[in-house]
Structure formats: structure tokens, C-alpha cells
Amino acid sequence: MSSTRKKLSLGLTSVLAVSLVLSACGSNNASKNTESGNAGGNGAPVELSWYTIGTPQKDVDKVMQEVSKYTKDKLGVTVKMTMIDWGDYNQKMQVLTASGASMDIMFTASWAFDYVQNARKGAFAPIDDLLDKYGQGIKQVLDPAFLEGSKVDGKNYGVPANKELPAQEVWRFNKNILDENKLSMDGVRSLESLEPLLKTIKQNDPNIIPLQVDKTFMPYTPYDYLIEKFPLAVKLDDKDYKVVNILETPEMKQGLETMHKYYAAGYLPTEAATLESSTDIQATGQWFADKATTQPFANNVWSTSYGYPVVSTPQSDALIYNLSVMGSMQAISANSKHKEKAMEFLNLLNTDPVLRNMVDSGIEGTHFKKIDATHMENLPESKNYDMPTFSLGNVLLTYLNPGDPDNKWEEFKKYNDAGKPAILLGFNFDPSKVSSEIAAVQNAKEAFWAPLMTGTVDPDQYLPKAIEKMKAAGLDKIMAEAQSQLDAWRAANNK
Amino acid sequence: MNAIRRYVKDLNRNKALLLMVLPASLWFICFSYLPMLGTIISFKEYRFNGNFLSSIINSKWVGLDNFKFLFKTDDAYIITRNTILYNSVFIFIGLVLAVAMAIVLSEIANKRLAKWFQTGMFMPYFLSWVIVSYFVYSFLSFDRGMVNKIAVAFGADPVQWYSEPKFWPLIIVIVFLWKSLGYNSVIYLAAILGIDKSLYEAAMIDGANKWQQIRNITLPMLAPLMTILTLLAIGRIFYADFGLFYQVTRDSGTLYSVTNVIDTYVYRGLKTTGEIGMSTAAGLYQSFVGFVLVITSNYVVRRFNKDNALF
Numbered sequence: 001m002s003s004t005r006k007k008l009s010l011g012l013t014s015v016l017a018v019s020l021v022l023s024a025c026g027s028n029n030a031s032k033n034t035e036s037g038n039a040g041g042n043g044a045p046v047e048l049s050w051y052t053i054g055t056p057q058k059d060v061d062k063v064m065q066e067v068s069k070y071t072k073d074k075l076g077v078t079v080k081m082t083m084i085d086w087g088d089y090n091q092k093m094q095v096l097t098a099s100g101a102s103m104d105i106m107f108t109a110s111w112a113f114d115y116v117q118n119a120r121k122g123a124f125a126p127i128d129d130l131l132d133k134y135g136q137g138i139k140q141v142l143d144p145a146f147l148e149g150s151k152v153d154g155k156n157y158g159v160p161a162n163k164e165l166p167a168q169e170v171w172r173f174n175k176n177i178l179d180e181n182k183l184s185m186d187g188v189r190s191l192e193s194l195e196p197l198l199k200t201i202k203q204n205d206p207n208i209i210p211l212q213v214d215k216t217f218m219p220y221t222p223y224d225y226l227i228e229k230f231p232l233a234v235k236l237d238d239k240d241y242k243v244v245n246i247l248e249t250p251e252m253k254q255g256l257e258t259m260h261k262y263y264a265a266g267y268l269p270t271e272a273a274t275l276e277s278s279t280d281i282q283a284t285g286q287w288f289a290d291k292a293t294t295q296p297f298a299n300n301v302w303s304t305s306y307g308y309p310v311v312s313t314p315q316s317d318a319l320i321y322n323l324s325v326m327g328s329m330q331a332i333s334a335n336s337k338h339k340e341k342a343m344e345f346l347n348l349l350n351t352d353p354v355l356r357n358m359v360d361s362g363i364e365g366t367h368f369k370k371i372d373a374t375h376m377e378n379l380p381e382s383k384n385y386d387m388p389t390f391s392l393g394n395v396l397l398t399y400l401n402p403g404d405p406d407n408k409w410e411e412f413k414k415y416n417d418a419g420k421p422a423i424l425l426g427f428n429f430d431p432s433k434v435s436s437e438i439a440a441v442q443n444a445k446e447a448f449w450a451p452l453m454t455g456t457v458d459p460d461q462y463l464p465k466a467i468e469k470m471k472a473a474g475l476d477k478i479m480a481e482a483q484s485q486l487d488a489w490r491a492a493n494n495k
Numbered sequence: 496m497n498a499i500r501r502y503v504k505d506l507n508r509n510k511a512l513l514l515m516v517l518p519a520s521l522w523f524i525c526f527s528y529l530p531m532l533g534t535i536i537s538f539k540e541y542r543f544n545g546n547f548l549s550s551i552i553n554s555k556w557v558g559l560d561n562f563k564f565l566f567k568t569d570d571a572y573i574i575t576r577n578t579i580l581y582n583s584v585f586i587f588i589g590l591v592l593a594v595a596m597a598i599v600l601s602e603i604a605n606k607r608l609a610k611w612f613q614t615g616m617f618m619p620y621f622l623s624w625v626i627v628s629y630f631v632y633s634f635l636s637f638d639r640g641m642v643n644k645i646a647v648a649f650g651a652d653p654v655q656w657y658s659e660p661k662f663w664p665l666i667i668v669i670v671f672l673w674k675s676l677g678y679n680s681v682i683y684l685a686a687i688l689g690i691d692k693s694l695y696e697a698a699m700i701d702g703a704n705k706w707q708q709i710r711n712i713t714l715p716m717l718a719p720l721m722t723i724l725t726l727l728a729i730g731r732i733f734y735a736d737f738g739l740f741y742q743v744t745r746d747s748g749t750l751y752s753v754t755n756v757i758d759t760y761v762y763r764g765l766k767t768t769g770e771i772g773m774s775t776a777a778g779l780y781q782s783f784v785g786f787v788l789v790i791t792s793n794y795v796v797r798r799f800n801k802d803n804a805l806f
Binding site: 094097098099100114117118121122123215227230270271273274276334335431432435436437438439440442443444446447448449450451456457472473474 | 540541542543544545546547549550560561563564567568569570636637638655657658745746747748749751755760761763764765766767768769770771773
């Protein structure tokens with residue numbers, strides 16, 4: 001008797017063990033059974049799970065309850081938002097997607113959870129048909145360049161947020177130092193035209209860094225890059241669409257020579273090639289000039305965040321690049337069971353000021369109060385619901401803060417309308433055929449890139465070395481592949 | 496039938512022991528053995544398709560293509576050389592210093608002071624490499640670093656540490672030892688404290704001095720542990736410490752000839768394309784070489800002393 005019981009208990013333990021292993025290792029089957037119940041439409045509302053970037057806020061669930069009340073009436077959906085912190089977003093989304101977790105809407109961009117890469121790998125659902133059926137509002141509010149530029153292999157996979165569209169490089173100046181030295185930024189545009197100003201600063205006050213650069217710096221050249229920070233590019237006005245190695249262009253060579261001259265003259269930080277960011281020097285204000293990307297009222301934003309006045313003057317034209325339309329997007333997961341509802345929700349989010357501001361600023365009366373039709377003011381509770389505005393859809397719908405100029409969003413529209421498309425807008429290089437060459441070239445490139453770009457090393461000596469090393473790693477093969485893809489794209493789009 | 500009955504009887508007899516190893520076995524099955532099936536990804540071009548399993552099944556076979564990028568250029572030689580040489584130096588010097596330090600610590604008469612030293616040496620082990628990289632930077636920064644300040648005070652020229660490859664093999668070894676020495680010496684210290692005291696007493700009666708005691712009792716008693724830890728370290732000889740070679744060197748391009756190792760090469764190569772298949776391939780290659788090396792060195796150890804071998 002007792003021995004059978006022992007055997008039984010042993011059997012039970014092993015069954016338990018096996019089931020533990022199974023449940024711990026594969027947990028994504030459970031959710032499958034529930035879908036058929038609520039897909040019907042008129043019955044219970046559909047819950048959309050929405051993954052977005054940003055430091056998780058305490059009141060997210062509370063606000064989403066209010067949002068759900070609103071969307072339940074309008075669309076028959078409720079919303080569950082999951083926020084993932086800035087630094088973790090890439091990796092956690094990779095794992096969630098690779099394991100096939102059930103998600104509906106997710107934030108993606110060129111800089112976080114890479115949009116093009118993941119669209120190609122099949123993480124997102126193509127939304128062209130959905131846009132036509134349920135996303136007419138989106139199509140109306142967005143400048144056509146947004147949807148055109150975010151096409152991957154001819155299809156749209158994400159809804160870009162309506163915000164500043166063209167990208168324009170500017171020289172920024174620390175206005176106090178500019179005034180103290182009686183300098184003017186009139187006539188400054190090219191890298192070379194900065195020289196007299198930098199020279200004066202160096203002479204007058206050796207403690208100030210005349211031109212602040214860090215390892216991400218690149219001199220402006222009139223080229224459009226195929227992949228960000230990868231040396232293949234096409235000249236902006238090249239009617240033949242010829243792919244070139246940016247390091248072999250005369251413009252880049254001149255830029256690098258000037259940078260090296262500045263470096264030797266002591267205008268640049270000594271350790272620029274290994275400097276991760278310029279945040280420290282911006283906090284101390286011990287800098288005179290640097291390079292940045294602008295948008296309307298950018299000077300105000302910079303001045304407020306640094307605590308001292310900053311002015312700027314353009315060094316390039318305002319052009320619409322692929323990168324500038326992919327700065328903030330919402331995609332629908334390929335695994336989503338409610339793609340139509342998700343698109344209806346995105347459509348409302350990008351067109352309805354009530355919903356958009358609720359998602360952005362929280363519950364009216366709790367987190368913010370309205371001053372008039374277009375202005376609002378944060379209440380103390382808003383510290384529990386402080387969201388990154390740009391990552392949550394149409395920015396031009398959000399209420400203005402008390403300090404904002406009344407015409408802020410009109411200026412954005414004007415700025416967007418004035419932007420011209422860059423040469424490669426809408427073309428996205430598919431690296432899958434040459435991925436092992438790209439991996440090798442990346443390593444060759446990284447060894448030289450930052451030292452060259454920051455002027456730390458002499459281009460006469462290192463530029464040929466860099467070019468040779470990248471060639472040996474297979475750059476020519478990538479270039480040929482890129483050229484043939486580009487030619488095919490041109491033919492397909494009548495460029 | 497008989498065999499099954501004997502098996503069940505065996506299980507029954509050892510059930511207490513078996514239950515004790517159950518949690519650890521489950522852990523290994525879940526986190527080591529099941530993921531091993533994932534090595535199949537290294538022969539595929541991984542694309543998302545529903546859940547994880549169906550993604551693997553539906554991805555395209557590409558044979559050995561994913562491994563090619565590791566051997567593509569003359570960097571293959573540099574990263575292999577750097578990885579193996581640094582790790583060999585770490586293993587050898589690390590072993591000698593850790594054992595020496597453990598013996599010194601065990602011989603300190605003032606136990607309170609010994610604990611104090613031990614804790615002090617142990618602390619760096621818990622720091623992340625990012626923090627260590629800032630410590631190192633505070634020494635080696637060109638215009639604000641301590642080393643250059645001292646050099647200038649003595650009339651020497653300041654050095655651009657982060658663009659001079661020739662110093663870095665030394666710097667990397669020193670930083671690594673500073674961080675890991677405390678941890679390893681504690682392991683040996685624990686082993687020393689476990690040695691039967693009567694051995695030392697007998698030796699003292701025979702008139703052996705401290706040095707003779709160390710050489711003839713402590714070291715032989717530590718030998719099995721030293722062999723096992725070294726064998727385990729050899730198994731990981733193809734894995735470089737990413738933080739050490741990426742963070743501490745501030746990812747400085749001019750230093751790559753002496754700081755590029757397999758892990759940093761893979762990271763730099765794949766950050767644009769993010770091919771899961773290629774990173775899996777690199778991992779499989781590292782494990783495979785480690786596996787071969789462990790088997791070989793274990794075989795060598797067995798030839799000399801069966802008891803010290805791992806298996």
C-alpha cells in the first residue's frame with residue numbers, strides 16, 4: 001500500500017515538473033483562445049494593447065480608463081497602454097516581437113525599435129488597405145511626404161506622427177558669448193565661414209570651447225545617406241542617382257581637412273573622438289558654437305532648456321529626408337487580432353483633439369486645466385502623467401502651453417510646406433543580401449569614422465587608409481547592390 | 496521489464512537526493528538545454544512569422560552564410576588574436592595573483608584587518624563596467640586626468656591616452672585584474688580555510704617554515720580547485736568581456752587594433768542590420784571553440800591526474 005502511494009507521489013511530482021517547464025518556457029498559447037469571443041464587433045469592446053516609449057508614469061492606467069470610456073462610445077475599443085523606458089525599449093520590443101507576444105499598436109522610429117529593419121523582418125502589418133478604409137482622417141492631416149517617405153519596399157507599415165517634417169542643419173551660438181565678443185553670425189553658413197569667429201573666441205577666452213563637437217559629429221555635405229552613418233550616399237542634385245562613397249567625395253575631403261585644421265588650432269575639444277555627448281558642456285555654458293538640427297521656435301526651446309540664450313543660423317537647406325519622416329511612428333503588430341480596430345483608433349488619435357490631448361496630458365481637471373480653446377496649463381498632478389508628446393501621434397493637435405506663441409502650429413505647417421523632398425525620400429536600402437559585407441565594413445568604418453569626422457587625425461594620411469580598408473571589407477559589393485536597388489526603385493517610381 | 500523495475504527502484508531509493516537536484520535541473524533544462532535548440536537560427540535568415548516557433552520554422556535556410564562575416568577580412572585575425580591572448584593572460588596572471596593574494600590574506604594575523612582588505616578588494620567586482628570606465632577616464636583624460644596632471648607637474652608631455660594603442664594592452668590587463676582579483680581570491684581563501692589545520696601543526700612540529708608550509712601543504716591542497724577553475728575559464732576563452740573592451744576604451748576607433756575582440760566586432764557589425772541569425776552564429780562559433788578547448792584540456796589533465804579533471 002505504502003509503496004504504491006510513494007510511486008504515485010513520485011509520478012505526480014514528475015508531472016508537475018514537466019508542466020512547470022512547459023508553462024515557464026512557452027506562455028504565449030493561453031491568449032489565443034479568447035480572441036473569437038470579442039471579434040464579433042457589436043458585443044463586448046475590443047481591448048487594444050498599445051506599447052509606447054517613455055519612462056513609465058504612475059497614472060497611465062487611470063488615464064487609460066478615461067481614454068477607454070471615450071473610445072468605447074466612439075469606436076467600441078478600450079485601450080491598455082504599456083510604457084517601456086527609453087533605454088530598454090529597443091531590447092524589450094525585440095524580445096516581445098521575436099517571441100510573438102500579443103500586441104496591437106507599437107511605437108517605432110528610425111532611432112528606437114528600428115522601423116525599416118523590423119518592417120522588413122515582418123514585425124508590422126502592412127497598413128495601405130487599412131489606411132484607405134479606416135484611416136482617411138490620417139491621410140488628410142498628414143503632409144503626403146510623410147506616408148511617401150515611410151514606405152518600405154512600396155508599402156506603408158506605420159503611421160508617422162504629424163510634426164516638423166524637413167530637417168535643416170544650423171549653427172547654434174551661445175548668445176552671451178557672441179555678444180560679449182561683439183561678433184555677428186551674419187554671413188556664416190559653411191564650415192569654413194566660421195573660422196574668423198572661432199579665432200576671435202580662442203584669442204579672447206581660452207577657457208571657452210570655440211566649436212563644440214562630439215563623436216556623433218559629421219560636417220554637413222550636400223549628400224543623402226542610404227543608411228544612417230554608413231558611408232554610402234547620393235549627391236542631392238545628382239540626376240543620375242549615382243551611389244558614391246562619401247569619403248571619396250571632394251566635399252567631404254574639404255570638410256575633413258577644415259576640421260583637422262580647426263583641431264590643430266585648438267578650436268575643438270581635444271577628446272572629441274571619444275566624447276559621447278555634449279550634455280556636460282551645454283550645462284556649463286562654456287561653449288561658443290555647435291551644429292544642430294532645427295525646427296520652428298527651436299531657439300526658444302534650446303534657450304529654455306539650457307537656461308541661457310541660444311541663437312542659430314542655417315548651414316543647409318530644409319529638406320525632407322527618410323529619417324525626418326520616421327522620427328516618430330505608430331505601427332500595427334503583424335500578430336494583432338484587431339488590425340481594423342487598431343487603425344480606427346489611430347485615425348481618431350491623429351484627428352480628435354479631445355482624445356489626443358487626453359493621451360498626452362491626462363484627465364482634464366486632474367492633470368491639466370484648459371485656459372481657453374487652444375491653451376492649457378499643467379496642474380500639480382501632471383507629475384504623475386508626464387508623457388513625451390512627440391511619440392503619441394499628431395503633435396499639431398495638442399493644446400499650447402501658456403508660454404507658447406499663438407501661431408506655433410501654423411508656423412509648423414508653414415515650415416513643413418516649405419520643405420523640399422531630398423533625393424532618396426521613399427527609397428530604403430534592403431541590406432539582407434549583403435549583410436555579412438555590411439558587418440565587415442561597419443568594423444572597418446568605425447575604426448576611422450569618429451577620429452576623421454572630429455578632425456582628430458590628419459585626413460591626408462588616414463582618409464586613404466580608411467577607404468582602402470572599407471574596400472577590402474567589401475564596400476564595392478554593397479555599393480553595386482545599392483546601385484541596382486536604387487535603379488530599380490527609380491524605374492518603378494519614374495524618377 | 497526488469498530494467499524498468501530496477502530503474503524505478505533506483506529512483507525510489509534516491510528520491511530525496513533527486514528532489515534536491517530537481518530545481519537546479521529544471522533551471523538548466525529551461526535556460527540552457529531548451530535554448531540550445533535555438534542554435535538552429537544560426538543557419539537561417541530569421542524573419543518574424545507569428546510566434547517564435549513558427550518564425551523559426553518558416554525562416555529561410557542559408558547554410559553557413561551567417562558565419563561568413565566573422566572571417567571576411569583581416570580583422571578576423573586581429574579579433575581572434577586579441578580575444579585569445581587577452582584571455583590567456585587574464586587566466587594565467589589572474590590565477591597566480593588570486594592564489595598569492597588568498598595566501599597573504601589567510602596569513603594576516605589580525606583577522607579584522609584581513610576582513611577589511613578582503614572587502615576592499617571584493618568591491619570593484621560589483622561595479623558595472625560603465626562606472627569603471629569613468630574611473631579610468633578620470634585617470635586618463637587628456638586635459639583633466641590625474642596621470643597627465645602628474646606628468647605635466649614633472650615636466651613630461653601629456654599623452655593622448657585614448658588614441659595611443661601601445662599602452663592599452665597593459666591598461667586593459669591592469670583594469671581587469673583590479674576588478675576581478677578580489678572575487679577570485681575569496682574563492683581560494685575559502686578553500687585555504689577549509690584545509691585541515693592538523694597538517695600545518697604536524698609540519699610545524701617537523702620544523703617546516705612558513706614558505707615550506709605554503710609550498711608543500713597549501714599549494715598542493717589548492718591544486719584541484721585551481722585546475723577546475725582554470726578549465727572552466729578555458730571554456731570561455733573565446734568570450735571577451737564586452738564592457739571591458741567597449742566601455743573602458745570609450746569605443747575609441749584608433750585603439751581597435753589592440754581592443755577589437757569577437758564580442759565588440761559582432762556588436763559593431765550587426766548594429767545596423769540587426770540580423771539575429773548572424774549574432775546567433777557568432778555565439779555558436781564561440782561556444783563550439785570553447786567546447787573543443789575544454790574537452791582537449793580536460794583530456795590533458797586526465798593524463799596527468801585523473802582526480803583533478805572535470806569529467
